[in-house]
Amino acid sequence: MQDVVSEPIGRARAWLDEDPDPETREELAKLIEAGDGEELSARFSGTLQFGTAGLRGELGAGPMRMNLAVVIRAAAGLAAYLREREQHGTDSAPGLVVVGYDARYKSYDFARETASVMTGAGLRAALLPGPLPTPVLAFAIRELGAVAGVMVTASHNPPRDNGYKVYLGGGSQIVPPADAQIAARIDAVGPLAGVPRPASGWDVLDGDLLDGYLARTGAVLTEGSPRGVRVVHTALHGVGSATLDAAFRRAGFPAPVQVAGQAEPDPDFPTVAFPNPEEPGAMDLAFATAREASASEPVDLVIANDPDADRCAVAVPDATSAEGWRMLRGDEVGALLATHLVHKRARGTFASTIVSSSLVSRIARAAGLPYEETLTGFKWLARVENLRYGYEEALGYCVDPDGVRDKDGVTAALLVAELAAELKQADRSLTDLLDDLAVKHGLHATDQLSVRVEDLSLISAAMRRLRSDPPKVLAGLSVLAAEDLAEGSESLPPTDGLRYRLAGDPEAGVEQARVVVRPSGTEPKLKCYLEAVLPVRDQAALAGARSRAATVLAALKADLAAAAGV
Numbered sequence: 001m002q003d004v005v006s007e008p009i010g011r012a013r014a015w016l017d018e019d020p021d022p023e024t025r026e027e028l029a030k031l032i033e034a035g036d037g038e039e040l041s042a043r044f045s046g047t048l049q050f051g052t053a054g055l056r057g058e059l060g061a062g063p064m065r066m067n068l069a070v071v072i073r074a075a076a077g078l079a080a081y082l083r084e085r086e087q088h089g090t091d092s093a094p095g096l097v098v099v100g101y102d103a104r105y106k107s108y109d110f111a112r113e114t115a116s117v118m119t120g121a122g123l124r125a126a127l128l129p130g131p132l133p134t135p136v137l138a139f140a141i142r143e144l145g146a147v148a149g150v151m152v153t154a155s156h157n158p159p160r161d162n163g164y165k166v167y168l169g170g171g172s173q174i175v176p177p178a179d180a181q182i183a184a185r186i187d188a189v190g191p192l193a194g195v196p197r198p199a200s201g202w203d204v205l206d207g208d209l210l211d212g213y214l215a216r217t218g219a220v221l222t223e224g225s226p227r228g229v230r231v232v233h234t235a236l237h238g239v240g241s242a243t244l245d246a247a248f249r250r251a252g253f254p255a256p257v258q259v260a261g262q263a264e265p266d267p268d269f270p271t272v273a274f275p276n277p278e279e280p281g282a283m284d285l286a287f288a289t290a291r292e293a294s295a296s297e298p299v300d301l302v303i304a305n306d307p308d309a310d311r312c313a314v315a316v317p318d319a320t321s322a323e324g325w326r327m328l329r330g331d332e333v334g335a336l337l338a339t340h341l342v343h344k345r346a347r348g349t350f351a352s353t354i355v356s357s358s359l360v361s362r363i364a365r366a367a368g369l370p371y372e373e374t375l376t377g378f379k380w381l382a383r384v385e386n387l388r389y390g391y392e393e394a395l396g397y398c399v400d401p402d403g404v405r406d407k408d409g410v411t412a413a414l415l416v417a418e419l420a421a422e423l424k425q426a427d428r429s430l431t432d433l434l435d436d437l438a439v440k441h442g443l444h445a446t447d448q449l450s451v452r453v454e455d456l457s458l459i460s461a462a463m464r465r466l467r468s469d470p471p472k473v474l475a476g477l478s479v480l481a482a483e484d485l486a487e488g489s490e491s492l493p494p495t496d497g498l499r500y501r502l503a504g505d506p507e508a509g510v511e512q513a514r515v516v517v518r519p520s521g522t523e524p525k526l527k528c529y530l531e532a533v534l535p536v537r538d539q540a541a542l543a544g545a546r547s548r549a550a551t552v553l554a555a556l557k558a559d560l561a562a563a564a565g566v
């Protein structure tokens with residue numbers, strides 16, 4: 001039988017021998033010296049796997065952490081995969097791999113190392129000219145005809161994390177079977193000393209790329225449409241502010257008021273507990289800035305990008321809230337953008353994910369446009385054929401799939417601003433439009449129960465519990481169908497998740513409801529996505545429907561938490 005302590009220590013020693021980074025070497029040597037079996041097991045119990053958005057994990061030594069050794073292996077495995085595909089193809093020139101990075105600790109080092117490994121493997125590599133938004137990298141892949149792209153970022157995760165988003169040709173992130181094939185090449189990488197890592201030989205792109213991206217962002221707007229909105233913007237200490245600011249000015253909007261303490265990239269994310277606009281408190285400083293700025297001239301919108309600026313959060317003035325502002329849910333922004341695009345006569349397929357509101361499908365159908373539903377994550381949405389608009393509840397929107405085949409927090413912000421300016425000109429607001437949508441299509445009320453855990457086994461235990469004892473009634477609504485998404489279906493590949501379709505309750509005014517439960521693929525969280533659809537007769541009936549919806553959603557949360565034991 002293997003000794004539970006000495007086995008990880010053995011692996012740790014072997015890892016230490018070839019770790020090229022003095023910092024993680026020192027950290028690991030200390031853990032070994034201290035014989036910290038628990039910490040060593042956590043770091044050596046496996047290897048980081050591709051999740052919703054590539055590799056993501058805490059910085060530190062060992063294969064379950066993000067570090068230089070893990071990055072070199074990932075890059076070498078990706079290079080091997082790309083070279084093999086090249087040899088099967090007819091192209092003679094080596095393919096180009098574009099590499100971007102955010103401003104987190106180690107991001108530049110990981111990006112540079114990736115460029116080096118690609119170069120050493122006989123591919124061409126190009127680094128973005130500085131810490132830039134993820135959508136700029138996604139744009140660069142298409143613009144430069146690259147065979148792959150890598151973005152070093154942990155997006156909205158805590159400061160101690162980093163990550164590695166991997167894209168292939170076409171500019172969308174990898175999905176099965178490519179992820180498994182690349183993972184197999186990564187596993188097959190031999191000793192690190194054998195991986196060629198030249199000190200030069202790759203390109204560093206210049207400002208033209210960013211210029212090309214900015215020019216493209218403007219194309220999502222209609223020429224001559226109104227631009228009269230005053231926006232407060234926060235980049236949440238990430239890399240979005242300069243790019244968003246340039247995009248807004250170029251398009252003719254007034255320069256956004258930046259949230260002073262959060263505009264510059266800062267890897268410590270000092271003013272927020274989590275740099276994620278979805279987390280409570282993340283918008284506090286932005287709202288304070290908006291209240292202050294409103295003293296001189298009313299502010300129309302507060303917009304936040306997540307730290308790699310592929311997400312876009314929107315808040316609107318709300319006299320009933322203590323802060324004076326209300327965050328729109330991703331589902332609300334998703335529906336607003338869909339409506340705006342329909343008005344702009346967009347053609348092509350609209351798509352969203354199984355965990356997003358079903359309202360967009362109704363908007364698309366009413367406009368005679370095809371609609372498709374995918375699994376969670378833009379890696380799936382980006383693959384929809386003839387995609388015109390893709391959105392997910394996690395504040396992600398793709399409004400220009402031919403330019404950026406991924407979510408893009410900058411173009412989404414521009415389009416929201418254009419819509420708000422048009423409405424404002426007609427003396428209306430984004431919330432008025434949401435009300436109209438509720439009356440037309442029914443109130444689609446959504447919420448999320450998200451449980452952050454220290455111990456990942458709690459998540460698998462919750463999933464097991466739900467699988468072995470599926471709930472029959474939730475919030476007083478009977479479960480019509482309980483679907484184990486791990487089984488896959490004709491339209492959806494298998495994924496770890498459960499979907500419940502709930503019957504309506506005419507007395508409570510509920511037409512139908514739906515719940516999806518899944519483990520996050522980017523953070524240690526169990527996520528439960530709730531939707532209740534309530535028909536609304538007219539504007540006067542809206543307030544009542546909203547309050548009934550809130551009751552149903554709250555009951556769903558409580559019953560689900562009990563059923564999952566979280």
Ligand SMILES: O=P([O-])(O)O[C@H]1O[C@H](COP(=O)(O)O)[C@@H](O)[C@H](O)[C@H]1O
Pocket residue numbers: 052053154155156306310311376377378379392394396519520521522523527
């Ligand atoms: O980190 P980002 O901004 O790239 O966002 C990433 O994570 C989100 C949450 O994923 P999960 O629910 O698995 O944690 C996904 O919806 C998104 O598509 C993915 O790119």
Ligand SMILES: [Mg+2]
Pocket residue numbers: 155156306307308309310311
């Ligand atoms: Mg992000």
